[in-house]
Amino acid sequence: MTTTPLPIAAGTRTRAVLLTFLRPERGRLAGALALLIAGTIAGLLAPPLLGRIVDLATRSAATSDFVVTGAALVAVALVDAVLAGFGTALLARAGESTLARIRERFVESALRLPLEQVERAGAGDLTSRVTNDVTVVGEAARSALPEFTRAFLTIVLTLGGMAVLDWRFLVAALIAVPVQVHTVRWYARRAVPLYARQRVAVAAQQHHLLATIDGAPTIRTFRIAGEHSGRVAVRSQHAVDLLLQGIALMTRFYARLHVAEFAGLAAVLATGFFLVRSDAVTLGTATAAALYFHGLFNPINTALALVDDAQAAASGLDRLIGVADLAVAPRTVTPRSEAPxxxxxxxxxxxxxxxxxxxxxxxxxxxxxxxxxxxxxxxxxxxxxxxxxxxxxxxxxxxxxxxxxxxxxxxxxxxxxxxxxxxxxxxxxxxxxxxxxxxxxxxxxxxxxxxxxxxxxxxxxxxxxxxxxxxxxxxxxxxxxxxxxxxxxxxxxxxxxxxxxxxxxxxxxxxxxxxxxxxxxxxxxxxxxxxxxxxxxxxxxxxxxxxxxxxxxxxxxxxxxxxxxxxxxxxx
Incomplete structure (x- = not known):
């Protein structure tokens, strides 16, 4: 029988269904966002405090000033950690609850599918969706979503902080943006179809693997183990090849990001040098600006690296919602009659x-x-x-x-x-x-x-x-x-x-x-x-x-x- 895979939802449909499932979590999402914003703002007070220490050192200030500033740094770190922890937990709970609703809808739809359609799709199609795809989406809900939200807020608020220090620091920092935008667009164009092919390849691999295991007695009886092992090997190798292509693509992605980091940091340092030289800002302010930009490395890399997870999760969601969103005709049950x-x-x-x-x-x-x-x-x-x-x-x-x-x-x-x-x-x-x-x-x-x-x-x-x-x-x-x-x-x-x-x-x-x-x-x-x-x-x-x-x-x-x-x- 010819294998006909189960449908995969279009991206627009996936987003619409996802928004529907997210509606019951609006309260949690709002609370999580408020906590994360507050925590991020608290964390952004650290670079100016470090800049103040630099200024205190240049003026040979009293020890008590250093102690007070150091205590403020500790307090900022604690507040940041507590608020970020609660916000991340709340956001992860909202994501998990939403994923649970999608899983329930998926199972409900899968159980109502005509068995003939399930058989045509092959055992690997459904099992890969309910195992691999759910795992990828679950990891995104538990960790990738909170990390991305936290990184995004840090980036936006940090750029705002640089503008507060001096608008010229912000302009210098934005030099890295065109390189980063180009890198993300370059990566997305290649990653989306690649991850879609990976999911299909894994489904085909599982289908052949399950069929071989289920039919092991027959395969041994007719001594065709070599042929079936070869089929599984071909499918497995294809899945591995696509995985290696993804790793190579990600390596090139990071290499391009490093270029953006170098260009941006060099611009911020040069700007700080000229502003300090002209007495437009203090050395501590320039230090805070450099620390701000350096502090962007991790959140930017996290956010952009999570594009990789986002592509995989989006592909998995498309496959889950493709089944969950199926309009299966309700089964018509003929009422019992007394006909002969x-x-x-x-x-x-x-x-x-x-x-x-x-x-x-x-x-x-x-x-x-x-x-x-x-x-x-x-x-x-x-x-x-x-x-x-x-x-x-x-x-x-x-x-x-x-x-x-x-x-x-x-x-x-x-x-x-x-x-x-x-x-x-x-x-x-x-x-x-x-x-x-x-x-x-x-x-x-x-x-x-x-x-x-x-x-x-x-x-x-x-x-x-x-x-x-x-x-x-x-x-x-x-x-x-x-x-x-x-x-x-x-x-x-x-x-x-x-x-x-x-x-x-x-x-x-x-x-x-x-x-x-x-x-x-x-x-x-x-x-x-x-x-x-x-x-x-x-x-x-x-x-x-x-x-x-x-x-x-x-x-x-x-x-x-x-x-x-x-x-x-x-x-x-």
Whole structure:
């Protein structure tokens, strides 16, 4: 299937959405700004105080004057540190709260995406957005944003302080600005597309890496590890190459900034020399001006260096908001009706590639309460049919109607969510009472082993918690099905564990969970077809036989051949 990445928001849209998320934080932002301004002003008193010490030294002033000035320096430093600390913390909290809202919106949107769109994008696209991009944006919210704000205020207020000392110092300092502006524009033009390519490259790398890890058993079986390792290596190398390009670009960026620093400091020192020589200012004032400009080195470098972080964060935000801002059509849930037909498939054609259909002109009507087993050889289209009926994929042509209402799909790949087991179950119905949860567990023969867990149903399961066997995880999936109570259930290899010691248990559990429901069972084990009301046989994406098991085994055809092969294996 061709990979189609999820959308990336345009910069203008990202800014508009970001402003919307920032509105609840206006109070914190205003408070943080006030504290940072006050702290910065306090800090800017240090150079004039140091200049005063120079003037005191040139006049051979009394020791008490030095002591008072030194005490003032200490007080200024303490006030600056306290106010800056509180302001930075408040600003970081506002940034984190905003990022939390974006993450929540992202997850909400991602969960509402059509599964077909997620599959087309590949596993690496979503995972890279929710891991790498969130990490980069989170670091920007926690540190880059406060640092940039503090640096920006320092730059603006310092230039104001230089103007207060003498306007000619300000003019001299501004000589560095054209070089800095040119450097930033030069860097931004190259950095924005570079970081965007880096994000895409990392997503592709993760996609191939996850696919290789997930398919490791198959890869080893067919001895194609070298080929897949090569693919991962190529994607990884591409990501590394882009990273190295970014580092080289940043090195050139800093080199240009040093030129601006040299030019500005030389201009300020020369101005101070001529002003002191003409008795326009004191030596202490010239010293304060030089210290002011020298004090700009760090905030300017910080602010401009954070352009690098800002570009990375902006790229990450574009990718997050690209998903969070998706206008996903609300899912239309057909209300349950008493119509005799539960599922109707007419003229269905479906393929993962438009020119290679997997299902062709499939017509299938399933009566309310009927259990239909779908069988066929590997590649016949059984799983594809199940996913199209479940709504995972949209038909290329034809239609699927479910007058009965909602459809639930259970596959062999069951996920156990991290957290208390009871919360895992209540994902299907958050309002389920304890009695209803225990009733669902009892129906799937799980009540006994759940009661024996360290904390019973409150035991932590999933990642980092109590490890459940595959059969136990499948029992939880069937218990969720009972709690969700959909009128139509589709099982695709949902009892695959029945090939192990838990065979009879899982088949009994499945039967209990399907009680009173219309069921479509993709039967990879033909014993499931024996108990079905009807067997539908697929061959090369078409329905070639349909009828009860007892009738189909008596007539020549694909099903009789499959049954003979199956029953012959079981007799061995």
């Amino acid at each position: 037909t539960a599922v109707e498939v007419s003229g269905l054609t479906f393929g993962y590639h438009p020119d290679r259909p997997v299902l062709r002109d499939v017509d299938l009507r399933i009566r309310r309460g009927e259990r239909v087993a779908v069988v066929g050889s590997t590649g016949a289209g059984k799983t594809s049919l199940a996913k199209v009926i479940a709504g995972v994929h949209d038909p290329v042509s034809g239609a699927v109607e479910v007058p009965a209402g909602e459809v639930a799909l259970i596959t062999q790949e069951v996920h156990v969510f991290a957290g208390p087991l009871v919360d895992d179950l209540r994902l299907a119905r958050p309002t389920a009472t304890d009695d209803e949860v225990w009733a669902a567990l009892a129906a799937v023969d799980a009540a006994d082993w759940v009661a024996q867990l360290p904390d019973g149903p409150n035991t932590e399961v999933g990642a980092g918690g109590h490890v459940l066997t595959a059969a136990q995880a499948q029992q939880l999936a069937f218990a969720r099905l009972i709690l969700a109570d959909p009128p139509v259930a589709i099982l695709d290899e949902a009892t695959a564990e029945a090939g192990s010691a838990g065979a009879r248990l899982l088949e009994r559990v499945a039967a209990a969970a399907l009680e009173g429901r219309t069921a479509v069972i993709v039967a990879h084990r033909l014993t499931q077809a024996v108990t079905a009301d009807r067997v539908v046989v697929l061959e090369q994406g078409r329905v070639v036989q349909s009828g009860p098991h007892s009738s189909l085994i008596e007539e020549p055809g694909p099903y009789a051949t499959l049954w003979q092969a199956w029953s012959g294996q079981r007799d061995l």
